[in-house]
Amino acid sequence: MTRRRPRPRLLILSFFDISVDPRVMKQVRLFARDYDVTTCSPGPLPHPDVAHIPLDESWVPDRGRIGNLVDDVAREREWFRWSYRQTPIVKQARRKLRGRRFDVAIANDADAVGVASGIVGASRVHADLHEFFPGLPQPEGLLGDRQRRYWTWLVRRHCAAAASATTVGAEIARRYAEYGVTPGVVTNATHRHDLPVRATGTPLRLVHSGNPFRDRGLGEIMRAVAASTSEVTLDLYLMTHNQVELAAVVELADALGDRIRVLEPVGQDELVETLNRYDVGIHVLPPTSENNSLALPNKFFDFVQARLAIIVGPSLEMARIVREHGLGIVTDDFSEESIRRSLDALTPDAVDAAKRAADAAAHTLSAESQVDVWSDAVAAIVSRRGVRS
Template sequence: MGKSIVFTVTTDLNHDQRMQRIAGTLANAGFSVTLVGRELPQSLPLKPANFKQHRISCIFLKGPLFYLEYNLRLIFWFLFQKFDIYGTVDADTALAGIITNFWRRKPLVFDAHELFPEMPEVTHRTWVKKVWAWLEEKAFQRSDVAYTVSGSLVHYFQKKYRAPVHLIRNMPFRKPFTPSAPPSTPYYIYQGALNVGRGLENAIAAMASVPAQLMICGDGPLADVLRQQVQDAGLQNKIIFKGNVAPDELSTLTASAYAGLMLLDNQGLSYYYSLANKFFDYVQAGIPQICVPFPEYQRLNEEHEVAVLTNNTVEEVRNALLMLLNEQQTYTRLTQNTLKAREQWNWEQEGPRLVQLYNSL
């Protein structure tokens, strides 16, 4: 057995496809991998995997006390667990990683999946932003290897912290493509967390005059607000809330969708420089998408035109939704382009670079 690696996240492991993919790939490469996440009251039993999984239950479920409690519980757990490599994922587990690295003297890897100080929930809260910025800075300073998910973030982090940062994009595994019969009523799909700045309010409002449905797969802080918006607008027959969906079922739902939604508000550099996994998930499913014209998405769409790029306003989103329904020539072209892009944008192409990074430690 190769070196042991532990990854720490604050997500529910069953729904964290990115970390499941990373942990599984490194386990297949010969590493002994442990993935540590949180256990929520509604968490389902962990699914079998080729790596170890451990969940931590907290008294506090959100806010500063949750993050503090979770990191303290991680540090205490590390007192009785030894690993060759400590993988800290994002600033929200950085405190535990930094402290453990200080006294264990083992390599620390920082996976900067998000630009935490620039997230919409943080960017206008001065003191909260300072705390996350301090943790992020210390994580970069202490790490032996750092990587992130987009070229824009690589440039940002390298310029700010004057340290090398590697690019490991968040791409799905390549899946066999089998065209599915379209449902009787076409539906657009959104997959991901129901958080501030994801464009969901505008998408729901835009659907009022679009002859299709919108399926929302995910959960989060905005769930109740969005359900109330749907009820107030009388759109219960057009907007379908699926909640958190298991990865296999999500793949099936996405492949049967008419198109995907990849909308964000420009509420901080974390979103503006992002490269969300759902962009690639839609491509791998062989469906076009409606996407914001932020730098990474523009760059990829120039390489393979798979999306209608539109600003996140109700009117522009509505126009894009209608265009895909009414202009079949455009829809067909974008669909055909996804079939070409999926051969390049997949984890089989990206994963070996991850393995190479960890082999260098």
């Protein structure tokens, strides 16, 4: 009787709630089929076929007066290794994972890679970097400069030592090469949906989904819709966790008139079907940070799977894909006036053509065409390093 080979044990580590993170949930669903998966993150069990080690985001250890003094000195003198190990969620994850055995780990984002490396060894870690961490927005001054150096240290010290890495776009991957990391690319593509290409009528129905943050350019989009000479409406499905910024968007929508509505957010499992009822997805994201200028977010791919025409600003990655596949319009810049000119030029025939282009590109721009990069990277680690007894 032949013994069945043991399935490799995979740790998927994140310092954010995996159950509401579409990117990490793709990893969980992908690997639960062939690996013994353990997830470790804040939040609930993300999938019935995995084990879960929960982290408490609110937990802060009592460091005492001496410990706090040492932490202050460490920050001032940039003892980054000390500061990293004393970060509450890092300390908690290391404690909860200590003594557990895994054959391979996926660490999501730069701050999780050091913990995963401490558990399985850097040669068994795949780092999935959701943003360009050296370019995260920071306040001006000494504190912001120090924080940028800290993120750069994390990337050079931990991410560059990992066995392999991926990130969300080709331009971000090129930027990481300057820091000793050579990531593959797994975009934030949405799973393929088989949805109809709906005929376009009037008024043209625009839609946006996401967070109500003021640096996302929602004000410019809303004012452009209100001022457009075309018959257009805009529905905004906005997350509710930032009530202050959400209230500001609602107030502006009320002031601009009945072309614009702010609606309750829709769950990820029904979002694409909801978007399919519209004509145009719009996301004109001002380059207020390096990551914003390089962004290629989930919502862009949601629009594709919903078979919508798409309007974006001249952001490097989004503009490239819109032009490559004929998905819609790239505005001249990120201003209200530029958005308004693009809206004024919209016609039902042009929108119908862009919708058909989205349908033609739906498989190429789906998650199914991307996730093999993760599969191959993790399998390569297991092949090289073996399954521990």
